[in-house]
Amino acid sequence: MTTRSPSSDDESANSITDPDAQARRANDGEPSGGFPSDLTIDEDAADGLVTAEEPADGRPPASVDSTRLYAKYRRLAAEQAAVRRVATLVARGVEPAEVFGAVAEEMRRCVPADTAGLWRFESDREIIVVASAPDPAALPKWPVGTRTPLEGNTIAALVQHCGQPARIDGYDNVAGPIAARARAVGVSAAVGVRIIVDGRVWGLAAVGSVRPGPMPADTEVRIGRFAELIASAVVAGYRDEQKRQLLAEGSQRSTLIDSLLDGRAFDEWRLQEVAGYLRLPINGPFVVVAAHSPTGRDEPLPEIESKLRSLDIFSAWRLLPDVQVGVVHVKSDHKLDRVVGLLSRMTTARVGVSAVFKDLRNTPRALHVARVMLRGPTDSTSSVAVFDGSILATAAVSAPEAMVQTVTAVLDCFSDLPDGDREMLFETFRAWRDTDASVRGAAEALTCHPNTVRHRLRRIEKRTSRSLSRPKDVAELCLAFEVHRRLM
Numbered sequence: 001m002t003t004r005s006p007s008s009d010d011e012s013a014n015s016i017t018d019p020d021a022q023a024r025r026a027n028d029g030e031p032s033g034g035f036p037s038d039l040t041i042d043e044d045a046a047d048g049l050v051t052a053e054e055p056a057d058g059r060p061p062a063s064v065d066s067t068r069l070y071a072k073y074r075r076l077a078a079e080q081a082a083v084r085r086v087a088t089l090v091a092r093g094v095e096p097a098e099v100f101g102a103v104a105e106e107m108r109r110c111v112p113a114d115t116a117g118l119w120r121f122e123s124d125r126e127i128i129v130v131a132s133a134p135d136p137a138a139l140p141k142w143p144v145g146t147r148t149p150l151e152g153n154t155i156a157a158l159v160q161h162c163g164q165p166a167r168i169d170g171y172d173n174v175a176g177p178i179a180a181r182a183r184a185v186g187v188s189a190a191v192g193v194r195i196i197v198d199g200r201v202w203g204l205a206a207v208g209s210v211r212p213g214p215m216p217a218d219t220e221v222r223i224g225r226f227a228e229l230i231a232s233a234v235v236a237g238y239r240d241e242q243k244r245q246l247l248a249e250g251s252q253r254s255t256l257i258d259s260l261l262d263g264r265a266f267d268e269w270r271l272q273e274v275a276g277y278l279r280l281p282i283n284g285p286f287v288v289v290a291a292h293s294p295t296g297r298d299e300p301l302p303e304i305e306s307k308l309r310s311l312d313i314f315s316a317w318r319l320l321p322d323v324q325v326g327v328v329h330v331k332s333d334h335k336l337d338r339v340v341g342l343l344s345r346m347t348t349a350r351v352g353v354s355a356v357f358k359d360l361r362n363t364p365r366a367l368h369v370a371r372v373m374l375r376g377p378t379d380s381t382s383s384v385a386v387f388d389g390s391i392l393a394t395a396a397v398s399a400p401e402a403m404v405q406t407v408t409a410v411l412d413c414f415s416d417l418p419d420g421d422r423e424m425l426f427e428t429f430r431a432w433r434d435t436d437a438s439v440r441g442a443a444e445a446l447t448c449h450p451n452t453v454r455h456r457l458r459r460i461e462k463r464t465s466r467s468l469s470r471p472k473d474v475a476e477l478c479l480a481f482e483v484h485r486r487l488m
Contacts (some may be wrong), residue, residue, distance in 0.1 A: 079222065082106040086229045096234060100131035103205070103226045108133040111219055113207035115187060117142075118195070118230060119156060120203040125149060127156050127178075127204065134185055141184045152176020155192035159204050165220040167191040169213070186210045191219040195227045197234045205230060253278065257318040260327060263364035271360060278316040281329050284358035287336065289326040289343065290370035292350040299324050300349035307346075311338055323371065327363055330356065336386075344382040350374045353386040372486060407483040410476070413463040428456040429481055437468075 086106055089099050100118050108116035115134040119127040129146045150157050152175040158166035168174060169189050171182050182190065185208075192206035205227040209215050256274050275282045291300040301317075301324055308315045308328065313335055317326040330336040336356070343351050352373025354366035373385040414422045428446060432453065435441030439457075443450040457468060466473035 079110050079225070082110050083225055083229065086226065097130070100230065101133075103230055104131040104133035107205065107207055107223050107226050111207050111215070111222055113215070113219075114210045115185060115208040116206070116223075118203060118205050121150075121156075121160055121201065122147065124160070130203070142181050146181075148181060149177050152179055154178040155190055155206060156204050159192050159194045160201055163194055163201055165191070165193045165224070167215065167220070182208065188212050189215050191215050191223065193220055193224045193227050195230050195234075197231050202231065202234060253316065254318060257316050257325075257327070260316075260360060260363045261318065261325060261367055263361070275360060278327075280314055280316055280327065280360070282360075284360070285330055285356040286358070286360065286363070286366070287328050287330055287339070287356055288354040288363060288366035288370045289328055289339075290352045290367065290374060291324045291343070291347060292374055293319065293322060293324050300347045300351075301326075301343065302346075304342075304346065307342060308339065311335075311342070313339060323374070325367060325370075327360070340382075340384055340386060343384050348383055351384040353384060355387045375486070403479075403483045407480045410464065410480045411484060425456055425460055426481055426484065428453060429460055429477065430485070432457060433478055433481075437474075 083106075086099065086102050089102055104116045104118055107113065115132075117129060117133065118131040120130050122128050126147050126149055128148075129142060129144050132142065132144055134142070150160065154174060154176055155166045155168055156178055157176075158164065167190065171179050171187060171189075174182075187208035188210055189212075190206055190208040192204050194201045195203040195205055197203075205223050207215070207219065207223055256278055259274065260278075272282050280286075289301075293300050299319055304324075304326065305315050305317050313328060313330065315326050315328040317324060319325075328339055330339060340353065343353075352370040354369040354373070357363075357366050369387050373387050414425065417425075428442065431442040431445045432439065435445060439450045439453045442453045446453065460477070461467055464477065466477055468474055468477075
């Protein structure tokens, strides 16, 4: 047995380049990157051979040099054609198993060799056959899927432990189960090269001969070209699988978020499962955020989940036809302030934020409140409206349609006033309410004389036929003006 240490060419032969670039090079007829050809061909002579007609009698060219050049040229052309065929499969996104089979067969024909195969290292102690192109009679002795222990000084052990191409010129004195299988299929000599994926030795590409004596000196380089394509197929297949998993995960996440927003019944165990999958804590406090999306296609808060996560805030988001909705875990008032601040900086779209709630099963009600806040006022410096959770505000938004209908009848008495005059009276009442029914406090807030406030309040009493000295009337007017502010 002899082993061969790699040259610098061997090292580059097993490095991974971009799969898409490899496929483009192969389709354009270039040799795969990282595998310099061992052939030195006179371009003029080669052109002459390409354009020359085949001899009518089938004999090779008369010149010995021309005969050798012709043979080298035909071999290189065959290799490039084989590489192009495999690269095309990779570029088309064919399943890796199909690419593996094609590579094994192309290696066997191009070297040429009697057997060829691909193996994946399952661990430090075992390999598995992923593709095989032996003589049909030998296939049952080492079929695809066979696991074999890595014992003895075999090609597989040398490639895995040293990361170097290796060869065995005779199996008579080689021990171990792999060598025993090689002898069982009639292999006398073999050459193998590593397959590198993500910087590690993923597997082994090998060819074997049933004839005594070593295989040609350039075998490592020639099968190394195919090893690089195998690496590309593995990477491409891994990317495709990642995409499938992400799509499946995204679909499942969307379904689970919808189940929370729709208020589907969850028992405690199922609620914990849903929260865990969405990466949300099981216990609140939470808020629901609703950001207006006019088209339903563009997210008004792009990458909001990752940005909140960078602030150590967990959330789960869903784009609905008219809004982008998020369930956000806020550990404290400070965290809520950071959420509101981030929302304000990210978009100019209207954003509504619900009051804090503790049970994820209350998400539908919080979503309703967040949607209502999209219609209500915000402060002058932000497009974000946060629900304060007060009893008065909660009563105002609990049944919007019914409340609007009721309040419209109460406030219809102001309909004949100009808009500015009407809003002035409403603002005066709110200022009086917010200053604990203090005329002087309302006057300071409105920057006017207290007698002006008294005059406006008397106008409200007269038009509504309600007295601000009776608690029941005050409660009704407070609710009416709150509904008008938030919903009308």
